[in-house]
Amino acid sequence: MNDKWKNAIWAILKYGSLIIGSLIVVFPMWIALINSLKSNQAFNNTGILQVPKHLDWSNYITAWNAGGLGSAFLNTAFIIILSVAGNIILGTMVAYVLGRFQFRLKKIIMAGYLVVMFIPTITTQVAIFGVIHTLGLFDTPYALVLLYLGTDVVQIYIYMQFINRIPVSLDESAMLDGASYFRIYRSIIFPLMLPASATVTILKVIAIYGDLYSPYLYMPSTNLGVVSTALLRFEGPFSAQWNLILAASIIIAIPMVLLYLFLQRFIFAGIVNGSVKE
Amino acid sequence: MLSYNTQKKLLIFSFLAIPLALLITFSFYPAVKLIYYSFTSWDGLSNNYPWVGLSNYKSIFTNPGLFGAFGHNFSYLVCGIIQNIIALYFAIILNSKIKAKNFFRSVLFTPYILNAVAIVFIFKFIYLDTGALNLLLQHMGLGSLQQDWIGNDSIVNWSLAFVSMWEYFGFNMVIYLAALQSVPQEMYEAAKIDGANKWKTLIYITIPNIKGIIQINLLLTISGALEAFNIPFIMTNASPPTATFLTNTMNVAFTFGNYGLASAMAVVLLVLVGVVIFIQQKLLGGGRDVV
Missing domain, CATH: 1.10.3720.10 (MetI-like)
Structure with missing residues (x-):
């Protein structure tokens, strides 16, 4: 295997693992964010992985007050x-x-x-x-x-x-x-x-x-x-x-x-x- | 004006008085008290401290519910070691020539700054039976891997230990990265001239140069695993299948009012941490000059 190939594989490995690592870090935060922006009805009717159609901020207001x-x-x-x-x-x-x-x-x-x-x-x-x-x-x-x-x-x-x-x-x-x-x-x-x-x-x-x-x-x-x-x-x-x-x-x-x-x-x-x- | 010699004495005394008073009051005095309480059956309230000799220590080692909780700490230990390997791996990558270095470093460090309660709540949601993790597995065609991450007693401690890994690996990574940056650049250049490849450079130059910091990180990881507390306490209210030695200790003290036994458990934990440090020093040597 020549150096060019080696470097290419090393680069894929490097960036690949950094991207996977970052996704694992971001995934829980992303899930929390999109689900916090769903109204009760939207929360019950849409999938957990789905982004809400309308951003509903009422949870934030309720959480803050209650x-x-x-x-x-x-x-x-x-x-x-x-x-x-x-x-x-x-x-x-x-x-x-x-x-x-x-x-x-x-x-x-x-x-x-x-x-x-x-x-x-x-x-x-x-x-x-x-x-x-x-x-x-x-x-x-x-x-x-x-x-x-x-x-x-x-x-x-x-x-x-x-x-x-x-x-x-x-x-x-x-x-x-x-x-x-x-x-x-x-x-x-x-x-x-x-x-x-x-x-x-x-x-x-x-x-x-x-x-x-x-x-x-x-x-x-x-x-x-x-x-x-x-x-x-x-x-x-x-x-x-x-x-x-x-x-x-x-x-x-x-x-x-x-x-x-x-x-x-x-x-x-x-x-x-x-x-x-x- | 006072002579510098008198000033020096005065300054040393006045500058150290409050910090040392705090150190003694909140660290050394409680540690000594703890040893004393461990030989009594103090209930935490009264002014009697009935002396019971070694009986608290006997109960720890004869009651499997108490000492056996260390079995749950085991998953934190394994995940802690994996956490260090991942952290070191990412630190080495980020220390090489790479694009968007600061971006990746910032992202990977983020979990460390988040509030621990918030992190545990978010993971509790993700681990639900019909939660994001199981859904994601299904979407990826890995439906057979779906689990009841919290409800299944044989995997719950691994689910919890993973949260700890997620939260802290970025911190270890930044410490490793800092250590890597202090390795003299000339050593790498010399290795290159001698024709060493990347793997050899790693084994013969990088690792030996940051040995001390690897030891410190491992030490903190092992003692951290023995002292696992926050995650089971928040996630499952330290239910029996997830109770660690430390959640048991606090439960014995503040729920059952058996401060004597709890103190003995705390002393056992302190001794174990001490033993770990001692073994590490004997086995691996060095590392003392780091801190």
Whole structure:
């Protein structure tokens, strides 16, 4: 077999598998979309794979109102803004200290964050539940804010990769001008780390937005529902109305899709920069 | 102004105080508490913690309904390994010269950003007896493959594990892609000069260079499989044929109020994850410098 044939087969294999992979990814979303746009009658009378003749948006309106999605979005936004803002500040502070200073305990602290990554968070809920109760935060959004606030090893890793490429000479020249360490953090390190913070923010927002178990466990009140728990509540009362459930699922998916469309370069760039150099 | 030496001490202390307090309060303290609870029959509410010794651990290993749930985790493990192979395959393709690279990368990563509850609902709809998947099979002339994807106890866990694979393979792929991009280009050029073909380049240059990241991904996949929770919890309400070890644990705690037993189960899970990490380190070595 000559090279020309080899290349042609390789190309078919490459593009073929990419197209099949993409179809498998898109198929469930497409099915959800077309069926969410069918009226009850159309849903019962047309095939599941068929596109509706008339786009019917009433499921979206019903889902929004009956599911209390408006307040779910507000609750979610409140929790995300507070915890991500705090998370960025704390994460950059940890990265500044670990990245710029030598001190005893440094290795132990880094190892501590690494070990924690392998403790499945759901298992320790039994004990965390007690802590939240003792702090009097049960059934308040602050329970979640507190749980999401802490930094983790992935964030520290992304930040450390980034801070190592900020020249130390910048710190030194600021020190010659008499700047304090805090000033260096506030005026040099924090602003220069903003691209890394963008990556951390997106990953954190995706994680918080998709989290079901923490809100389910710590905020059982209906009026405190976040997007995940509000969507989960569709199962009982609307269990037979699939067009409605699918509309609600799509409403919940939209904000992350928009975030992803506009900010995806930060996700990919951040992961690439924070990746392994062995 | 304070001397830089005093400043340094002050800054290290004040910058680390809150993050470390959070780390200890919500990660280490609960883990230690968990070990203590596991030797008691605490009901989750009262202030008594009756000491019961090892009896919780005995029940885990003697009650097949508890430990046996790991059998359901098995399908998540198999799908997790397949997921890594597919992710690596797509990462290698996307790292080669190819058109519409960013488009394919974006599409394949999309499931990872969707809300987990929404994903499970959509798949529940697709898996219905008269649902999209069976219809599609029929249209493709594969009617004999039609199944009751959720109702049939012998395949339901595979249907659920597939959802997990669909949701997460894009994330693994992006991590692999990032690692591939960090392999020095000169190595490929040198291999080309030596006349190595694509397959040899893959085996002798690409794979060894990203070994560390393959290990980390596999480690996360295996511990993820042991800890499978979300999908059975939402899709089937963790019914007995789909209950995983972790859904059982949470059920024992929050439904039956047997926090002592649940804590012992959580400790068993932690130890298993630890054993997996240990075996992986011993068998494959290295990989520690990655994180």
